[in-house]
Amino acid sequence: MDLVEKIRSGNTRAIAKAISLIENETKEKEELIDNIHPFTGNAFIIGVTGPPGAGKSTIVDRIIQFERNRNKKIAVIAVDPSSPFSGGAILGDRLRMQTHATDRGVFIRSMASRGHLGGISTGTSGAIKVFDAAGFDTIIIETIGVGQTEVEVIEMADLILLTLVPGMGDEIQAMKAGIMEIADLFLVNKSDIDGADRLKSEIEYMLMLGSEQAETLIPPIKLASAKNNTGTEELYTSIFERLNLFKNSGLMANRRKIRIQKEIEHIFASKLKEILYTRLNMKENISFWIERVYNREIRPYNFVKEKMMELKKENVL
Amino acid sequence: MDKKIRIVIAKPGLDGHDRGAKYIARALKDAGYEVIYTGIRQTPESIVATAIQEDVDFVGLSLLSGAHNELFPRVVNLLKEQEAGEIVVFGGGVIPEEDLGFLEKKGVQAIFRPGAPISDVISFIKSKTGSTAA
Numbered sequence: 001m002d003l004v005e006k007i008r009s010g011n012t013r014a015i016a017k018a019i020s021l022i023e024n025e026t027k028e029k030e031e032l033i034d035n036i037h038p039f040t041g042n043a044f045i046i047g048v049t050g051p052p053g054a055g056k057s058t059i060v061d062r063i064i065q066f067e068r069n070r071n072k073k074i075a076v077i078a079v080d081p082s083s084p085f086s087g088g089a090i091l092g093d094r095l096r097m098q099t100h101a102t103d104r105g106v107f108i109r110s111m112a113s114r115g116h117l118g119g120i121s122t123g124t125s126g127a128i129k130v131f132d133a134a135g136f137d138t139i140i141i142e143t144i145g146v147g148q149t150e151v152e153v154i155e156m157a158d159l160i161l162l163t164l165v166p167g168m169g170d171e172i173q174a175m176k177a178g179i180m181e182i183a184d185l186f187l188v189n190k191s192d193i194d195g196a197d198r199l200k201s202e203i204e205y206m207l208m209l210g211s212e213q214a215e216t217l218i219p220p221i222k223l224a225s226a227k228n229n230t231g232t233e234e235l236y237t238s239i240f241e242r243l244n245l246f247k248n249s250g251l252m253a254n255r256r257k258i259r260i261q262k263e264i265e266h267i268f269a270s271k272l273k274e275i276l277y278t279r280l281n282m283k284e285n286i287s288f289w290i291e292r293v294y295n296r297e298i299r300p301y302n303f304v305k306e307k308m309m310e311l312k313k314e315n316v317l
Numbered sequence: 318m319d320k321k322i323r324i325v326i327a328k329p330g331l332d333g334h335d336r337g338a339k340y341i342a343r344a345l346k347d348a349g350y351e352v353i354y355t356g357i358r359q360t361p362e363s364i365v366a367t368a369i370q371e372d373v374d375f376v377g378l379s380l381l382s383g384a385h386n387e388l389f390p391r392v393v394n395l396l397k398e399q400e401a402g403e404i405v406v407f408g409g410g411v412i413p414e415e416d417l418g419f420l421e422k423k424g425v426q427a428i429f430r431p432g433a434p435i436s437d438v439i440s441f442i443k444s445k446t447g448s449t450a451a
Contacts, residue, residue, distance in 0.1 A: 013400065016372040024320045087321075088346035094367070095356040101363035107370055112321070112351045 004035045007134050012107070015134050019109055022126035033126055036133035041256070043132040044243050045139045047157030049119060049179070052145025054163040055189040057096040058226035059235070060142050064100050066236040067138055075107040075131035078142040079120050082112040089113075093142055107131065118152030119143035125156055125263070148178040155262055158252050159243050163187045164203075166195030180206065183219050185242055187235055191223040216245065279316050280307060322446055324375040327355045327364045329392065332382035337409060341377060344435040350442070361391040369401050375442060378408040378425075385412050390423035397424075405445050409433070 006014035018036075021028050046063075048056050060076055067074045078093035091110035100106040111121045120143055131139045143153050154160055162183035180203075188200050203221050220238055224231030246252040277283075292298045311317045326342045328335055335357050342352045353371050355364065368376050376396070378389055385408060393406050408420065409429040417428055427441045 012366075012369055016370050020320075020372045082351075083346060083349075086347050086349040088349045089351045090342055090346045091351060091353045091371075095354060098355055098359065098363060098367075101355075101366045102360075108367075109370055110351075110353050114321070 003032065004039075004133070007036060007130060008039060010134050012104075015107065015130055016109070018130045019123065019127045022130070023111065023114075023121070023123035025122075029126065033129060036129055040129050040132040043128075043136050043139045044159075044240075045128060045132075045141065045157045046239065046243075047141045047143065047153035047160045048163060049143040049146055049150075049153050049160060049182075050163030050187075050189075051147070051165070051168065054145070054165045055226045056142050056145070056163050057093040059161075059163060059187065059189060059224070059232070060093075060140055061097045061099070062226055062229060062232040063140065063236055063239070064097060064106055066233065068100070068103065068105060071105075072137040073105045073135065074138045074140065075109070075134075075136040076140045076142060077109050077111055077124055077127050077131075079111045079113060079124065079144050081144050082114050084115075087114075107134075107136065113144055117150065119146045119150030120152050120156065128156060146179060151179055151182045154182045155259055158246060158255065159184045159239065161185045161187055161239065163189050164199060165190045166193055166199045184246075185219050185235075185238060186221040188221065188223050189226055191225045191231060192228060196223055217251075275316070276311070279311060279314075321351050322375070322442065323351045323353065323371060323373040324377055324442070325353045325355060325364065325368050325371060325373045326377045326379065327359045327367070328357045328379050329359050329361055329364060329388040330380050330382045330384045331358060332380070333357050334381045335379070337381070338377075338379035341379065341409065341435070341438065344438070345442075348435075348439050361388055361395055364392055365395040365399060365401070368396065368404055369399060373404060374446065375405045375407065377438075378406065378410075380408065380410040380412075383411070385410065386416055386419060389420055389425045393424035407438075407441065409438075 003014055003018060007018055018032060021032055048060055050056055057078065064074055064076065076097065078091070080089055080091045080093060082089045089112035091112060094108045094110055097108055109127060111123060111127065113121045116122045120141065124141060128139055128141070141153055141156055144150065160182050162179065164186065166188070186203050188196050190196065200221050200223060207218055222231060222235045222238055224235050226232060289303070293300055293303065308317065324345055326338050328338050342354045345352045353367065353373065355367055364376065376392060378392060380388060389406065389408050396402055396404050396406065406425050407427040408425050412428055412430055420428055429438055
C-alpha cells in the first residue's frame with residue numbers, strides 16, 4: 001500500500017512520516033502534497049493564537065475533549081519557537097494535552113518554527129493537508145505565543161480564535177493594527193482573575209468603533225477559564241456556530257481561495273527563484289557581486305537589470 | 318534542509334521529580350535538537366503514542382521511583398509492537414548499577430545515572446545518528 005493510501009486509511013505511522021517528509025523539505029514533498037490534494041478540503045481548520053502564557057494549549061485541550069464527546073476526529077499542530085542560536089527547540093504544548101495521548105481519534109503533532117517568522121512553521125500548511133486527507137474532522141493550529149504582528153495563521157485557518165488575558169495594556173493596545181484585527185472570535189481567558197470584564201469591554205469598545213462590518217460578522221467575545229473549565233462549552237459552541245456561518249455565507253470558500261492564491265504565488269516565486277539562481281550560478285558568484293557593490297563599482301538595481309537582460313537574451317526569461 | 322533530530326523526553330511512573338528531565342530537555346535544545354517534553358506521570362502507552370505521532374528518533378525516559386525495570390522495557394516492547402522499533406530508547410535517573418545489564422538486554426540502549434555529564438548524552442545521540450550536526 002502506498003503512502004497516500006495509508007494516510008487516507010488513517011495510519012498513524014504514515015501520517016507522522018508524511019509530515020516529517022514535508023517538514024524536512026525532502027524531495028518527496030512536492031509529489032506527496034500533489035497526491036493528497038484531491039482528498040483535502042473537508043476539515044474545519046481552526047487557528048488558535050495569542051500571546052505566550054495566555055492559555056492556548058489548555059483551551060485546545062478543552063476543545064479536543066468537546067470534539068471527542070461528539071465523536072469527531074481531531075488533529076492538533078502545535079508550533080513552538082526554534083532557538084535562533086542552536087536551532088533546537090522545546091516543544092511543550094502537548095504537555096497540556098497528554099490526557100488524549102492514547103486516544104486514537106486525536107493526533108497531536110508538535111512543530112518547531114525552524115527560523116520561520118509569523119507564528120507558524122514552513123511545514124504547517126503541508127501538515128494541515130496531511131491531516132485533512134487522513135480524514136480528521138477538525139484541525140487546530142496552535143501558533144507560537146505571538147506579539148502584535150505574527151498573523152500568518154490567517155492564511156491557513158477557516159477561523160481564528162484569539163486568546164487574550166487581562167493585564168496586558170489598555171484599549172489603545174486593543175486598537176492597534178495586527179493581531180487584534182485577525183480574530184473571528186475573541187477569548188478572554190483566565191476570567192477568574194481581575195480585569196477580565198474590563199478587557200472584554202475594551203475589546204467591545206474597539207470593535208464598535210468605526211466597524212462597518214455586518215452585525216453577524218462582528219467577532220463575539222467569550223469569557224472563560226480554560227483551567228477551571230468554566231465558560232469553555234459556550235466558547236466551543238460559539239466556534240462551531242461561527243464556522244457554520246462562514247461556511248453557509250460563502251466566506252469560508254473565499255478565504256480558502258485566497259489561501260490557494262497565496263500558495264500558487266508562493267510556489268511560482270520559489271520555482272522562479274530556483275531557476276534564476278541556478279542560471280546565475282548564484283552560489284559561486286554572489287560573494288564577488290557583494291564585493292563589487294560594496295566597493296561602489298556597480299549599483300544594485302542597475303546590476304540586477306543587466307543580469308536580467310542577459311537572461312532574456314538567452315531566452316531563460 | 319537537513320533532517321532535524323527529534324527526541325521525546327518523558328517521565329513514566331508516579332514520581333513527580335522532573336528537574337532532571339527538564340534539565341536534559343533544556344540541554345538538548347541548546348545542543349540543537351527538537352525536544353518534545355511530555356511532563357510527569359506518563360504511561361508507557363502514552364509515551365509510545367507520542368513518540369509515533371511526533372515521528373521522533375529517540376525516546377529519553379527519566380525515572381526516580383525505582384520502577385525502571387518494569388517501565389523502560391515496556392516502552393521498548395510497545396515501540397516494537399507498533400513497528401517503531403528503530404526509535405532509540407535511553408534512560409536516566411536513580412538506577413542501581415546492577416540493573417544496567419538487565420536494561421541493556423531489554424533494549425534500552427543507554428542509561429545515564431546521577432552525575433553523568435550532558436556531553437555523554439549528546440555523544441550518545443551523535444553516535445546513533447551518525448552525524449555531528451544536530
